Amino acid sequence: MSNFEEIIVSKQAVPTFAVVILALIFGFGLFLVGYDQGHLFSIIQGAEAFDDLFIHELTHDMRHAAGFPCH
Amino acid sequence: MKTARFIALVLLAGCFAGIIHGTANLVIVEPYLDEAIGIENQNLFSSGEKQDTPEFWVEYSSYRDWQKGGQVLAGAILGTSVGALFGIIFAFSRRSLPGNHNVKKALILAGIMWLTIYFIPFLKYPANPPTVGDPETVVLRSILYLSFIAISGFGALGFYKLSNRLDKGKKIAVILGYAVFISIIFVAMPQNPDEVTAPMDLVIGFRAMSVIAVSIYWIALGIILGAFWQKLQPDKSLQTYTS
Known part of the structure; x- marks a missing residue:
């Protein structure tokens, strides 16, 4: 007769896939809040996005408060 | 994991x-x-x-x-x-x-x-409210700020890696090493070009x-x-x- 036992196994290796996903999110979020000047919306909106600056205005107060250089 | x-x-x-x-x-x-x-x-x-x-x-x-x-x-x-x-x-x-x-x-x-990656870069390039900041210099200021953060962050990482190769008693030398390194960078990096008029x-x-x-x-x-x-x-x- 066989016995079943359960043990907790610690796997320290950090998955490369997770690191890549998190690194992409880090770069994208940092750009969006800190540096976008219409670039993201220009993909669908065209050059007009650089005048409208929707993301810039949305993140404007956080941009100043978090220490990013602004206008 | x-x-x-x-x-x-x-x-x-x-x-x-x-x-x-x-x-x-x-x-x-x-x-x-x-x-x-x-x-x-x-x-x-x-x-x-x-x-x-x-x-x-x-x-x-x-x-x-x-x-x-x-x-x-x-x-x-x-x-x-x-x-x-x-x-x-x-x-x-x-x-x-x-x-x-x-x-x-x-x-x-x-x-x-x-x-x-926040406070030491802040000491060099502190946050400013609107009215401070020339639109003509925003790209330069952004490059300087990001560069300082990257140098400080990667510098800290490098000294951390170095500390893993040293005995416990010598780890204080690594902290001092980072302090000297970032002090040199702090002095060497250009100032924010904008005058504070507010x-x-x-x-x-x-x-x-x-x-x-x-x-x-x-x-x-x-x-x-x-x-x-x-x-x-x-x-x-x-x-x-x-x-």
């Missing part, structure tokens, strides 16, 4: 800490932003660039509401993205961080990252509140991510075997 659980807890922790950051900004930083933008408006009127008309104030209210409304959303986005970086570094360094509880470990790492009490008050709000973010991030890690243990799994 359980990949999905690891990613989810890191992103959620960053998002929650970012919402706290955005809310703190609304309460303690926003009054300084309003005051600074008020000065900006007065400058526009006196230069003749804008007219003090009801139409101006309707337009102003509209975009100021949009900007204020964005504080919490931008906090969530920024918090999630910085939290993602924090999560990566925490996962790699957790075993070597002091403490026997993940909240303590995460708070220690948050303190190190707050110092190296009232200094406004600028100093704004900077103090900015530091407090960002510090609240880092503390919240350490506590939340550490607590999530402690609870969810993404690096541990239950295995069944037959004997």
Whole structure:
């Protein structure tokens, strides 16, 4: 007769896939809040996005408060 | 390590800490932003660039509401993205961080990252309210600020790697090494080219509140991510075997 036992196994290796996903999110979020000047919306909106600056205005107060250089 | 659980807890922790950051900004930083933008408006009127008309104030209210409304959303986005970086570094360094509880470990790492990629760069290139900052120099200022953060962050990482090769008694030399390294960079990097023309009490008050709000973010991030890690243990799994 066989016995079943359960043990907790610690796997320290950090998955490369997770690191890549998190690194992409880090770069994208940092750009969006800190540096976008219409670039993201220009993909669908065209050059007009650089005048409208929707993301810039949305993140404007956080941009100043978090220490990013602004206008 | 359980990949999905690891990613989810890191992103959620960053998002929650970012919402706290955005809310703190609304309460303690926003009054300084309003005051600074008020000065900006007065400058526009006196230069003749804008007219003090009801139409101006309707337009102003509209975009100021949009900007204020964005504080919490931008906090969530920024918090999630910085939290993602924090999560990566925490996962790699957790075993070597002091403490026997993940909240303590995460708070220690948050303190190190707050110092190296936020506070030391802040001392060199402090946050400024609107009215301070020439649009012509924003690209240069952005490059300088990001470069300083990158140099300080990678410098700290390099000295941490070096510390792993040294005996425990010699680790203080690594901290001193980083201090000397970043001091040299601090002196060598160019100053912010913009002159501060806004009232200094406004600028100093704004900077103090900015530091407090960002510090609240880092503390919240350490506590939340550490607590999530402690609870969810993404690096541990239950295995069944037959004997």
